[in-house]
Amino acid sequence: xxxxxLSGGTLLDPSSRLDERGDLLIRDGKIExxxxxxDGGDEAEVIDCLGLIxxxxxxxxxxxxxxxxxxxxxxxxxxxxAAAAGGFTAVCAMPNTDPVTDNxxxxxxxxxxxxxxxxxxxxxxxxxxxxxxGKVLAxxxxxxxxxxxxxxxxxxxxxxxxxxxxxxxxARTFRIPVIDHCEEPTLSAGGTMNEGIVSAxxxxxxxxxxxxxxxxxxxxxxxxxxxxxxxxAHMSTRGSVELIxxxxxxxINVTAEVCPHHLSLTEERVRGYDTNAKMNPPLxxxxxxxxxxxAVKDGTIDLxxxxxxxxxxxxxxxxxxxxxxxxxxLETALGVIVTNLVEPGMVAYSxxxxxxxxxxxxxxxxxxxxxxxxxxxxxxxxxxxxxWRVDASQFLSKGRNSPYDGMSLVGRAACTIVAGSVVYRSGxxxxxxxxxxxxxx
Amino acid sequence: MTGTxxxxxxxxxxxxxxxxxxxxxxxxxxxxxxxRAIKKVPALRGSTIVNLFFENSTRTRISFEFAxxxxxxxxxxxxxxxxxxxxxxxxxxxxxxxxxMRIDMVVIRHSASGAAHFLAERIQSNVINAGDGTHEHPxxxxxxxxTLRDNLGDLRGRRVCICGDILHSxxxxxxxxxxxxxxAEVAVCGPRSLLxxxxxxxxxxxxxxxxxxxxxxxxxxxxxxxxxxxxxxxxPSAREYNRVFGIxxxxxxxxxxxxxxxxxxxxxxxxxIDSDVADGPHSVILDQVTNGVAVRMAVLYLLAGGKPELxxxxxxxxxxxxxxxx
Numbered sequence: 001x002x003x004x005x006l007s008g009g010t011l012l013d014p015s016s017r018l019d020e021r022g023d024l025l026i027r028d029g030k031i032e033x034x035x036x037x038x039d040g041g042d043e044a045e046v047i048d049c050l051g052l053i054x055x056x057x058x059x060x061x062x063x064x065x066x067x068x069x070x071x072x073x074x075x076x077x078x079x080x081x082a083a084a085a086g087g088f089t090a091v092c093a094m095p096n097t098d099p100v101t102d103n104x105x106x107x108x109x110x111x112x113x114x115x116x117x118x119x120x121x122x123x124x125x126x127x128x129x130x131x132x133x134g135k136v137l138a139x140x141x142x143x144x145x146x147x148x149x150x151x152x153x154x155x156x157x158x159x160x161x162x163x164x165x166x167x168x169x170x171a172r173t174f175r176i177p178v179i180d181h182c183e184e185p186t187l188s189a190g191g192t193m194n195e196g197i198v199s200a201x202x203x204x205x206x207x208x209x210x211x212x213x214x215x216x217x218x219x220x221x222x223x224x225x226x227x228x229x230x231x232x233a234h235m236s237t238r239g240s241v242e243l244i245x246x247x248x249x250x251x252i253n254v255t256a257e258v259c260p261h262h263l264s265l266t267e268e269r270v271r272g273y274d275t276n277a278k279m280n281p282p283l284x285x286x287x288x289x290x291x292x293x294x295a296v297k298d299g300t301i302d303l304x305x306x307x308x309x310x311x312x313x314x315x316x317x318x319x320x321x322x323x324x325x326x327x328x329x330l331e332t333a334l335g336v337i338v339t340n341l342v343e344p345g346m347v348a349y350s351x352x353x354x355x356x357x358x359x360x361x362x363x364x365x366x367x368x369x370x371x372x373x374x375x376x377x378x379x380x381x382x383x384x385x386x387x388w389r390v391d392a393s394q395f396l397s398k399g400r401n402s403p404y405d406g407m408s409l410v411g412r413a414a415c416t417i418v419a420g421s422v423v424y425r426s427g428x429x430x431x432x433x434x435x436x437x438x439x440x441x
Numbered sequence: 442m443t444g445t446x447x448x449x450x451x452x453x454x455x456x457x458x459x460x461x462x463x464x465x466x467x468x469x470x471x472x473x474x475x476x477r478a479i480k481k482v483p484a485l486r487g488s489t490i491v492n493l494f495f496e497n498s499t500r501t502r503i504s505f506e507f508a509x510x511x512x513x514x515x516x517x518x519x520x521x522x523x524x525x526x527x528x529x530x531x532x533x534x535x536x537x538x539x540x541x542m543r544i545d546m547v548v549i550r551h552s553a554s555g556a557a558h559f560l561a562e563r564i565q566s567n568v569i570n571a572g573d574g575t576h577e578h579p580x581x582x583x584x585x586x587x588t589l590r591d592n593l594g595d596l597r598g599r600r601v602c603i604c605g606d607i608l609h610s611x612x613x614x615x616x617x618x619x620x621x622x623x624x625a626e627v628a629v630c631g632p633r634s635l636l637x638x639x640x641x642x643x644x645x646x647x648x649x650x651x652x653x654x655x656x657x658x659x660x661x662x663x664x665x666x667x668x669x670x671x672x673x674x675x676x677p678s679a680r681e682y683n684r685v686f687g688i689x690x691x692x693x694x695x696x697x698x699x700x701x702x703x704x705x706x707x708x709x710x711x712x713x714i715d716s717d718v719a720d721g722p723h724s725v726i727l728d729q730v731t732n733g734v735a736v737r738m739a740v741l742y743l744l745a746g747g748k749p750e751l752x753x754x755x756x757x758x759x760x761x762x763x764x765x766x767x
Binding site: 195196197199200201202203204205206208272273314317318319320321322 | 454531532533551553554555556558559573574575576577611614637638639640642643
């Protein structure tokens with residue numbers, strides 16, 4: 001394997017308090033040396049990183065790669081390439097596939113497809129319950145043995161408090177987080193957007209913030225009861241932030257994530273019935289966005305995850321209430337965070353790297369998340385000043401359902417390196433034949 | 442074609458007070474056409490209009506059809522119950538097919554909020570919303586306004602209360618927008634479980650008790666109570682609803698002054714409104730139906746690019762046509 005010398009960039013790794021101009025040498029898939037001027041020798045490929053930030057690779061702990069079951073919408077390969085293009089060196093694939101990823105064979109399949117893709121690493125998340133039916137616990141031990149890094153029934157809330165309790169207790173043996181999609185299903189039933197003045201005016205059934213918050217506090221209390229690690233997916237309300245803060249102050253083992261769209265868009269975006277503004281949890285109010293941004297800054301919310309959810313064009317091109325929830329996010333996450341949180345001075349680049357790399361690696365016990373010597377060479381090089389216009393038709397993801405299409409963003413991945421191999425370079429997106437044909441067709 | 446209202450009529454939210462007054466003023470001369478022996482003027486001769494009804498409707502569909510025919514448009518009715526999804530063809534395909542047939546206008550009724558917007562964004566024909574889900578029903582709002590204006594004059598400062606299931610009512614939303622834009626004072630009254638949680642932000646007065654509403658209002662617009670609201674658990678029973686919120690003669694007798702009763706229909710007699718009220722002296726319910734045709738003629742005429750000041754002439758033109766035939 002060729003050595004790579006990342007030359008002259010800003011080395012930024014909050015996990016080792018590194019923030020300085022310097023070189024970084026990669027050899028045999030590992031970080032060989034960091035900082036100062038490094039002579040890579042004649043055989044090393046030199047990548048000029050002047051003006052760029054060199055950070056541990058971004059890790060997205062929440063995405064939907066749709067395989068198996070909906071390969072027309074996304075495959076593990078297209079998803080992994082989209083991730084690499086967005087600066088992610090690893091992603092965790094949610095188990096709400098068809099069939100559900102709820103056993104060791106299914107987990108193994110996801111892992112193998114990810115390895116074949118040879119782009120961002122793909123870590124499977126197993127289901128909490130068999131078939132995501134919310135009744136019988138899935139085999140956590142066997143799934144972890146096959147490579148699962150967490151369990152979740154994401155897409156569906158764990159409605160039964162007893163099942164959630166058991167999952168948190170049982171997961172302790174395997175030291176994995178139990179991820180919950182917090183939604184009280186009887187309160188949210190039939191809802192298509194945030195409940196409030198906009199839903200009332202548009203005549204769309206709303207989902208109150210309380211539908212999320214009731215489950216957030218339930219899960220926090222169950223984490224207290226069991227000592228298990230509960231990780232709360234895609235937090236969207238101010239109340240949830242307050243409840244998480246409450247839990248953390250008491251030393252309860254709760255962590256949480258927020259998505260770029262909940263940090264940048266509000267329910268106002270639904271006016272005009274744009275189905276690319278439809279997701280679950282829904283876009284909330286400006287006050288919620290503000291509270292979530294503060295929570296990212298002060299660490300109440302531990303990390304940023306995309307909830308990348310590709311859908312077929314036809315499925316989004318229909319009446320608002322009938323269209324599916326979710327948007328793609330892998331290729332816009334970095335730009336959305338830089339544009340909405342870093343550029344306005346709310347958080348520093350080191351915070352961004354922490355929330356998108358170091359913390360996800362630490363909480364999910366994954367390789368990467370560090371530029372320390374000897375660490376796996378999972379590295380993201382990004383241009384913090386690159387101004388670009390989102391063009392969904394150019395996404396490497398099969399999904400085109402983005403509310404950011406046409407928007408101007410600042411901040412973009414320049415080079416993504418996984419285990420010492422370059423899996424993405426800007427300007428030279430690696431397309432596979434299938435995708436090229438589709439774009440031509 | 443783009444007239445003084447823009448391309449489409451999707452709701453009253455997007456209209457100005459002046460635009461609403463223009464429609465009501467334009468409706469005035471059209472009222473008389475329906476009183477003639479030969480109820481037809483040539484204003485929309487050669488225009489093709491599709492009435493696309495994805496949801497059951499008798500009154501609105503017939504009212505639109507009469508309005509179109511009395512303006513001499515060529516009309517086609519497409520009725521299909523259930524959503525486009527269950528029908529098999531998507532709404533966007535339906536829209537494209539209509540476009541391909543080079544029609545001039547579409548009147549759409551659909552169970553999904555935003556369906557009229559969806560269609561309007563995708564076709565060049567004028568789109569008229571005949572009710573989309575729980576969002577808006579602008580022509581119903583307009584005919585309510587016209588009926589109120591006929592009876593109360595200028596609506597500025599007049600007190601109108603909308604009673605019943607505000608949460609699920611497109612009529613309520615169009616009424617709130619329309620009345621507010623014309624300067625009326627608006628109130629709502631109904632069980633809190635059938636009011637939007639954010640109703641405070643609509644800038645309307647809220648009455649929890651119908652007796653208070655009657656004491657305050659100069660007109661009540663009584664909404665139909667859908668029976669599915671009981672099965673969905675919003676309220677316990679129709680009987681109790683009538684007892685607590687029903688508009689009865691006894692309750693109206695305690696009104697301090699004259700009070701008008703409107704209802705968009707179809708009525709559940711003995712539920713939200715008692716028969717002796719519906720058929721009594723306060724009721725203007727059938728005037729609403731009559732006005733519905735005139736208001737829809739005005740909307741069709743204006744969207745087709747008709748000049749409001751020529752509405753009288755358009756009417757006169759018909760008169761001449763008739764003389765020629767005679």
